[in-house]
Amino acid sequence: MAIEIKAPQFPESVADGSIATWHKQPGEPVSRDELLVDIETDKVVLEVVAPADGTLTSLVKNEGDTVLSLEVIAQFEAGAVDQAAPAEAAPQAPAAESAEQSPSEDAPMSPAARRLAEEANLTAAAIQGTGKGGRITKEDVVKAASTAAPAQSAPGMIPAESSAAAAPVAAGARTEKRVPMTRLRKRIAERLLEATNETAMLTTFNEVNMKPIMDLRKRYKDQFEKTHNGTRLGFMSFFVKAATEALKRQPEVNASIDGDDIVYHGYQDIGVAVSSNRGLVVPVLRDTGRMSLAGIESTIRDFGERAQAGQLGIDEMQGGTFTISNGGVFGSLMSTPILNLPQAAILGMHKIQERPMAVNGKVEILPMMYLALSYDHRLIDGKEAVTFLVAIKDMLEDPARILLEL
Template sequence: MSIEVRVPTLGESVTEATVATWFKKPGDSVAADEMLCELETDKVTVEVPAPSAGVLGEIVAAEGVTVGVDALLATIGEGAGTAAAPAAAPAATSAAAASVDVMVPSLGESVTEATVASWFKQVGDTVAADEMLCELETDKVSVEVPAPAAGVLTEIVAPEGTTVDATAKLAVIGGAGAVAAPTAAQNPAAAVASGKDVEDAPSAKVMMAQAGMAEGTVQGTGRDGRVMKHDVQAAMAAPKPAAAPAPAPIPAAAKAPADNAGREERVKMTRLRQTIAKRLKDSQNTAAMLTTYNEVDMTETMALRKEYKDLFEKKHGVRLGFMSFFTKACCHALKEVPEVNAEIDGTDIVYKNYVNMGIAAGTPTGLVVPVINDADSMSFATIEKAIAEKGRKARDGKLSMDEMQGGTFTISNGGVYGSLMSSPILNPPQSGILGMHKIQDRPMAINGQVVIRPMMYLALSYDHRIVDGKGAVTFLVRVKEALEDPRRLLMDL
């Protein structure tokens, strides 16, 4: 009797993930709750534990494969001999030469196709069980497909660039004595130009391209020296050697004519970046989005924070930042203008009598929005602890899908990057998003006198289908009032 290993729940709006790494191979003994593989969605990494002890039998979804929720990943058999074929079977002598099909794994209920991005092996190559064969791309993730068994790659059915459906065959692996099929389906482009036997992990290649690191400059720790994502992160964190003296500048007259083509680099957009682009554009196309602006004098909030930050950190074990003030101010304003915290569902308006606050955060792989549930009922300390925890998980890529679902309103802080003013884009199906910006000293007229004050521009983007201009302006004014006199938050004014 075998136990099925299936994809766990990925969140209410996430229907697929990519099998990033298998930690075990067929025939290995596994303990209950031992990590079998790692899945990647467009934002987080999920580890899949063994549901029971036994022997890992068949790996149905190889590395690089895109799978849907509850899709079959592998099977676990009972006892040490589960994975082995009966020794007395007459066909045992030909088992080594039997062929195994490499299939596209389950892509999820809403995903019907993927693109073969690259082949790491060529027809005729010997492959080990679980060795990476190719990489597939969907609209959200890249999936590495491992070999389901050891043998010889005898046929590549879907070359690079081919779009395949969820049930398509990618290749055929024969036994040790198998002969390669005719090379008509073979993809010569799979050979690596750098002369390496295997390609680097796609996530590592993207990260190297973004960091401007040349191929071959990072030492790989993966199979056969393959460069993995953590190798690039380690190389980026390593101390940089002292730069050599710059050569003398070449006189302008001696320079050759510029060859723009040779100075450009073309990198294919990752599926994640394509998805982010699509969702943001869909938001603009769907909602009647409008932005209203105001500015806030941060003098009182900064003074209150300065006065109590040491005591606050000593008592609560977390720093007192500005985000808790803004979160509190927004929760206060949303009570007065509930349509900013609502959403449209068909011809209905769904009002939320709670605030699940999304805090937008930039990461090396893209924008994520972890959600702080029931922020309206939290204290300053609880909010700061939640923000710190979610921010740390976002940077480490450890956010779960549940932690990014169910937001009712979002705050985006472009000020940490130096932005003075911007118009944030809605995070559907939400109807409002507040944009924070850089605090900058500016001359202001106060009681007939020109004084220097720390000012911040605020921007509220809202869905004009549900939020009228009066409501949007009222919301922003209430946020401004709460920040300019934080005592109002204590008095619920």
């Protein structure tokens, strides 16, 4: 029975997508629910699986082609297929060639998982598959990569890249590599240019003494983790809570511009910028005023893990009234974050660094962090921006203010 393979139904915010990778080629036998193709949009990667056992007969759309929602991308013939026959008829490959097989040939693996495995220099034999029928998922690759990382960095061990024989490069020769920009990276570039060109963006700075938060965390982190089923107490939950309270006090910072109107949001949905293998994504914490510290920490951790595995949904990255970006995890001491439109402001966190500070006429060494608030000056005046940032500083330096809403 002939079946048309169609692209998924795209959400309203996604106009089209492009064929990223065909996992199966015409004539290859396919099992039910086996991955056929990855379709990349400007937000997420969507996977299309086989509707039944059968054979992929022809491709309507090739890799790199643009596809619309529910557009036909391939033809499929349903029916039981003997998958053992092609394997028996195939000539035996030399041992050297079989050793060089890609991870996708060693075990069932999706293209997204295969790309992650190749980037981490992992073979399928080194990855324990937990999917259906032993299929290797993205989470399996991420877990295997994190386990293999310490071993690869052991003293005296030769990195995989250096162990591979490379062709000699002539002295003075310069090489270049050209790769197409992904749809997500293109969309990020468009949004950044839009924010730069269409807003009156300004940044104000302050610094916060992180010692009170660090002392509180040190005192309760073990009990917190035990009470909340392994959820670790980090710094982000304090910043999210402080920002939520500050947004309530300065509604202009929580607002957005829509044409000639100002939209004041009566809720606080805070986006948290997360770096992934495909680029920067901003999943959103909904109604942070109602979330506990443990809820914030566990949700952010879940966002981070699923961002690396490419499993964040489009609905999880839509909306948001304010954004927090933590460049400090990469060592940034100070930066000016760019607005995440249509939001009117974004908070930038940075590296915690010990510095000599004057306290009551005496010099003390304190763990300090620079904070940066970029805002749209068309909507937010300097007074509101500075007041907002000072409110966050005061709550972080005296965490009891967060609980007491002072």
